[in-house]
Amino acid sequence: MPESPWWLVMQGLVNDAHDILLCVGKNEEVAEQQWEEIKAAMVIDRACACDGKVVWREILRPTPAVRRALMTTADIHMFQHATEIDLLIYGWAADTGIMSGATLLVQDDLNLSDKQIQIFGGIFNACAVIGSLTAGRISDLIGRRYTIIIGAVIFLVGSVLMGLDINFALLLFDRCIAGVGVGVRLMIAPVYSAEISSTSSRGLLISLLEIYTSLGILIGYLANFGFGRLPLFYNWRVMLGIAAIASIALATCIARMPKSPRWLVIQGSVNDARDILLCVSNSEEEVEQQLEEIKAAMVIDRACTGDGIGVWREILRPTPAVRRALMTTADIHVFQHATRIGLFVLFTGH
Structure with missing residues (x-):
């Protein structure tokens, strides 16, 4: 592999750096543009290399242009990971990982039959279809960010209510509410992630969504051991209700994100x-x-x-x-x- 053009320029090997830029650039014009950017940045780096105070001053007291660049870059990276965490929440608490243990506890506490537990487990996906079918049109009207926030709020309401339920009918209804919220988020989060990503990283970010879902399932299984030790009246309610905290964090992060291009x-x-x-x-x-x-x-x-x-x-x-x-x-x-x-x-x- 060739050496870094930036490092070569810093060492005074200007011609070697120029040759490498010509090889990796799309054309000579792009290579020349990168060449000028490296030389201009070198002046700033050498001015900042003395004691580091200039670097921190640029970060802690940025100019308006630097402030916009810092905030936009931070927001975009935060969002890209926020969507992955959203799928981790889904894998953990919404439908799969932690539900494998919660259904046993719900059945014991509320004296439910196997058929009722099957309905309790399956109604979530049925209601998620409703959310996903409506999410596309809503996101076109109000934007991707606000649609994801709406989905997070709906899931938040459903999670809190499930943690407070005292009978099967209310639990079924509130799980359906949570399913609608997750359906909205699952429909729009990958779309938004693809629209906000560069072409070189888009495939990786979309694949990470699936990885985070599987990771959430694994964490849900592990959480079953910890929450299962609580008293029967509290354990499954904590399992289902604690996802509300993550939904609040998700909605807060998404509110700071840039809009879809x-x-x-x-x-x-x-x-x-x-x-x-x-x-x-x-x-x-x-x-x-x-x-x-x-x-x-x-x-x-x-x-x-x-x-x-x-x-x-x-x-x-x-x-x-x-x-x-x-x-x-x-x-x-x-x-x-x-x-x-x-x-x-x-x-x-x-």
């Missing part, structure tokens, strides 16, 4: 979308390319939002590219559910 373009705020893309993209060329892709997709979306015929035509008579995506997605879900993994995860305790 795609949603901003749809609303006509192209300049705001460009500013956010500049913070997450690798180059200005990538920003302009993403903006053009968003604008091109908008033409298709607006043509399909009249009566829904265009959307169904894309599904029933897909182009080769859409057909490959549909078949891949359908195959993954068919094989995933054919293994009955959800049944094993949810009712392992039984």
Whole structure:
């Protein structure tokens, strides 16, 4: 692997650094631009290298431009991890990991039959479908951030009420409320994560969502041992209600996040979308390319939002590219559910 061009310039090996930039840059113009940025940054670095006070002054007392860059960058990274934590919460407390132990305790405390426990476990997914079906239209109207916050608040209400329930009917109703909230979040969080990410890191971030879900399931299993030692009246109520704390933290983080660039373009705020893309993209060329892709997709979306015929035509008579995506997605879900993994995860305790 070649040496870092930055380090080579610092060592005075200017020609070697220039040659490497020409090899890795898209063209000579991009290489020259990076070359000028390195030389300009070197002046700042050498001025700050004496005692470090200048560096901390830039961070603790930033100029308006530096403050905007720091806040935007921090917010974006916080959000990207917040969506992963959201899926961790889902795997842990919402439906899978901790429910495998909670169902046993609920059955003992409320004297429920096996059939009632099966309804209690399955109604969550049924209500999540309702949330997911409504989330897309809501996010187009009010934005991705506020839609995720709405989902977090709904799940918060459902979690708190489940922790306070005294009979099966109320518990079933409140679990349905929590399911609607999770359905909204599960639908929009991956979309928002993809829209706020650069093309180079998008696949990694989307994959991390699945990893965090599995990690949440594992943590839920481990938590069963700790909460199961509490008195019967409190243990399952704590298991189901404690997720409310995580929902509050999630809603607070999401409120600070930048808006989706795609949603901003749809609303006509192209300049705001460009500013956010500049913070997450690798180059200005990538920003302009993403903006053009968003604008091109908008033409298709607006043509399909009249009566829904265009959307169904894309599904029933897909182009080769859409057909490959549909078949891949359908195959993954068919094989995933054919293994009955959800049944094993949810009712392992039984």
